[in-house]
Amino acid sequence: MAPTWLASQPACFKPPVLPSNPGFCAAAATSDTVSGIFGPVGAVPPVVPPLVRNLHEYHDRRARLIASLPPNSAVLLPSAEIQFKSGAVFHAFRQETAFLYLTGFCEPESLALLVKTDNDYVFHLWCRPKNPKQEQWYGPWSGVDAARDVWNADEAGDIGRVEYELGKALRDVTRIYTDAEITKHGSPAEVACMRRAGQASGRALTNAMRQSWRYEKDLASFLEYEYHKAGLEGSAYIPVVAGGQKALLIHYVLNNGHLNEDEFVLVDAGGEYGTYITDITRTWPVNGKFTPAQKDLYEAVLSAQRHSISLCRENAGMTLDKLHSVTETSLRDNLRQLGFDVGGNRMDTLFPHHVGHYIGLDVHDVPGYSRGTALREGHCITIEPGVYVPDDDSWPEAFRGMGIRIEDSIAVGEEHPHVLTTEAVKEVVDIEALRDS
Incomplete structure (x- = not known):
């Protein structure tokens, strides 16, 4: 059965109620382990939101969402694009809200896919691979390994190959949600x-x-x-x-x-x-x-x-x-x-x-x-x-x-x-x- 594409499904997007943990709002993680994934230890890591210190926040949001979806469903969310003010002059990047809420990932040229399984979900994240030459111009970004090892994607891939890999990831999916509206009951x-x-x-x-x-x-x-x-x-x-x-x-x-x-x-x-x-x-x-x-x-x-x-x-x-x-x-x-x-x-x-x-x-x-x-x-x-x-x-x-x-x-x-x-x-x-x- 071919997937059914829906414009939105507000009722599905309900953030979790979590115990208080002030540490969630500490500064972004800067440990040697994390810095080593992004590049040489001591290098400036990409921009990450303060909640990154505890990525369980994002996992729990995804799990809560997936639990509310019918069987054989998936959520497909593209990142925001870089917006240009004039010519080559660009605005500061601001991630698409639902994408950020569910992943914490603050980079453009990315695609997130959540696929419901029998008792859980699979989190796919496609993003830019590491590119030292490009990063010399535009600053460091996470890369595919960090998508898996830092951002907890179950499956991570090169955004340049998404057209070849997305179909396989959606093989058993019959309904796809593409426009998330998140209810506002803050954790x-x-x-x-x-x-x-x-x-x-x-x-x-x-x-x-x-x-x-x-x-x-x-x-x-x-x-x-x-x-x-x-x-x-x-x-x-x-x-x-x-x-x-x-x-x-x-x-x-x-x-x-x-x-x-x-x-x-x-x-x-x-x-x-x-x-x-x-x-x-x-x-x-x-x-x-x-x-x-x-x-x-x-x-x-x-x-x-x-x-x-x-x-x-x-x-x-x-x-x-x-x-x-x-x-x-x-x-x-x-x-x-x-x-x-x-x-x-x-x-x-x-x-x-x-x-x-x-x-x-x-x-x-x-x-x-x-x-x-x-x-x-x-x-x-x-x-x-x-x-x-x-x-x-x-x-x-x-x-x-x-x-x-x-x-x-x-x-x-x-x-x-x-x-x-x-x-x-x-x-x-x-x-x-x-x-x-």
Whole structure:
């Protein structure tokens, strides 16, 4: 029977729940044994994610996936390709999410195949063979032996021969899954990586608030530097650094404007660690001191965020959609007290986006995973209420042109939320105190 090719099968992709092991997020393995496989002992090994110290994490993910598949099934996943900015100028390589999640292998020109057997699975990995001449130009890569000996492939081969070998590997397969959607119930190892990213990114934002900035680009550059200095891999996404009314533009990323002392600056930024991301937004006065109107509107948003974060626990029985409704109600009540007319659909103007999304290996993790899913321990999400007041006479004069968003990354717990980004200060008194220290 010929294989049946399916576009996707979201229900099959459920990561395991593993015991806590902070060692999963230690630095990449650099032992003599591993370095010797990649090249001469002491040579710089290829890029590997922090979870590589315990490859059981990836084995357990594959085993959990395979156990949910019907007999005679296989999962076929290509790696990402190198993307070019212009001509021969390429972007930094970023592995395809599902491929990375199931293998940990961070190299292009690769193909992973998982074939279900009677009681187990066979993990095939095709990749580039070692090539000293090419590696002199582009840096070291793993090679076929390391695919087997380090990355635990049961069968490893040269990607240049995959067209001859793939058919044999699929000989008894009748159904092939080619597009994995991974449900987002994070293991302790994943949460630990996001916590490290959140901690370092939060400290970077707090350090930014201590200083006076004249240009958006300078602030953005400072954050990137702080991420690298703290051991992160850099920005998880292009940041938003929006001064004044540009904060009304939800995904403003030009970051090339002047910052005025009497206005807010809204910064939506975060770093990544082991390809796991954090997502934070903070809004503060450029001069470090809130005016009465700025403080009133800011507190309206912060109060709503605090309340919604308190519900990020499994025993609250919430979903992201329910949290959005709760947040919008809080914002409506708070804004009404400030003199806003929030009748009809006017909240759609003031609060035009959802309160949160799932996070993990991607900033919006995973596309298609429903916001109506009940939140369980291990889910990682954002809570990001915002208010964006157009500069027209439909709104109270004191607040016109202000844009405020406050966002944290949260790991849902059984009885309590775990804020992964708590180092980024957000109370008015704390923000103002930074310039006094």
